[in-house]
Amino acid sequence: MHIFDRFVLVYVWQMDIRQLRYFTAIFEQRNLSHAASLCGVAQSALSHHLGQLESELGVALFRRQARGMEPTAAGVRLHDHAKRLLRDLALAEQDLKSHRDEVAGEVVLGLSFSAIEGVAVPLMRAMIAEYPKVRLSLFESLSMTAFENLLGGAVDLALAYNPPVDQRVTALPLLEEELFCIGHADLIGDSGAPISFEDFAALPQILLHLGLAARAQIDRPALLQQLRGSAIMELNSVNALRKALVEGIGCVIAPRITVRDLLRTGVLQERPIGGPTLTRRLMLLRLAGRPPTILIEATQALLRRLIRAEVESGAWHARLIDA
Template sequence: MDSRQLRYFAAIYDRRSLTGAAESERVAVSALSYHLANLEAELGSALFERKPRGLHPTAAGERLNTHARAILRAMDAAARDLSSIRDTVSGEVTVGLAYSAVKAIGVDLARRVLAEYPDLTLILSESLSGTTLLHLKSADVDLALVYNPPPTATLRATPLLEETMVLVGRRDMIGDTDAPITVDELLTLPIILLRQGVSARALLEDVQLLRKLEARARLQMNSVQAIAGSLVAGLGCAIGTKLFMREQIESGALHWRPIIDPVLTRTLFLCEIADRPPTIALETTRALILGLIAQAVASGDWEARLL
């Protein structure tokens, strides 16, 4: 027995005919007949007597009507109650965002919250993935978008998308060509690494390759702006995404080349503390984030593959 069967039963009870009930529910008569037969079979009782002038409820039908009305009223009340809660979402939610996530959805997330949830206070915290995880574990943020978080029982991590890494730098540094560059060739270049706090895996999951990059790195920085300035100044090149240095690439100040042998990827996760109880404000913010990420990928603003 489910809510649809009860709703169809109530319509038949009110109209005393399958045709009238079908019109009010906007379904085919055959569909109503099918659901009524299944309901009667499940309950083991006939619910209506078929008479020339229509359907008349049996004693079992009258009893079921009493229960069905109460159940349907309770379901409607629950729906109204939850709708009222959604319409008055309030509270405070802090979201920790990786740099790429800020660029892709940060402004849109703030705009949606202001327009649709005026009683919700949104706090956006931009930081490197490793630092964001520390903030999440210390309860300084409620939700975190981070790359390649280490597996741990205290975190609930949901993979959202996968990005392909590229080499970014000036043309005179990485070559005036769109041809792919191998990892072995890349390791001969002066690399600038974005330090990720406690989580170097935020750049790559390949630990051995990370160690090689760290050993060859000319500079290591924990500032995206410092890396951008250093790349434009020709101090080195960096592994990142096209979104990472989008403005500089579009202006022509920097160039990018695909990386092969192997292709390098990273995965963005939505992380939460596993045992933290959910709130309406948190669930609302999470849904907004997931929707905006899907839109950004679908529109091409975020070059990635949804997972």
């Protein structure tokens, strides 16, 4: 840990929580006037608090510019700590105010695109019906971004595929999905017959961006390396991937859920991949060092129940993993 980070961890516990909120508002607004309005205080008071904070820390947290406030590296580090601390305080307050027969508060979830497709609508409906005093926030991203947002304290829970093993994270496996060759009939045909991995590799392929985003699709390094050598492009957007598939630009190895609607309407076709079955796992993630609140426990249970229902109904083509 950087020496500045160690100092901040001690200092933030001694700091007035109000001062942390002021700093966070300035960081996120990048403008003293806007931050003051958000906090309901005079701009001069906010400027005074910031100057006092910088003096006590002995570092500049912002660069004052004509068009606003630009955080320094120290400011970015402090914001990372402040964001996690303020979220922990909010969760503690919610937990103490909640009763088991009346779950309330805000829960922030980070979901991969496929998880959004699979369970977002049932989740929104169930939250409104079963927990009317809960405010649900959903953030859609690629799996690795959801994982990083969890580590950074931006989300309380994450649904991500094939996340890396990390002692800071508790991972509960929920389901396993088979991967298919998916593309336009002009590229892969419409017979539905199995295709060998070698034949697939000879087709124009599209990959999600290099690194752990691709790992969320295929967690086999040797196969990934082979695909990287022959892929015609890499995309960092599931939306862009779907559009490319519809236009017949290339094909992809993916689960059905990613393009479920396009398969149902016949816009795209699927073919099983011959040989050893390729699969990926969906995990429910939370921070190991943050004890779950009543709200978090209720949300975890709800997610598991809804995902089970989607799989058992056949709406989500996957195999449930009993934990």
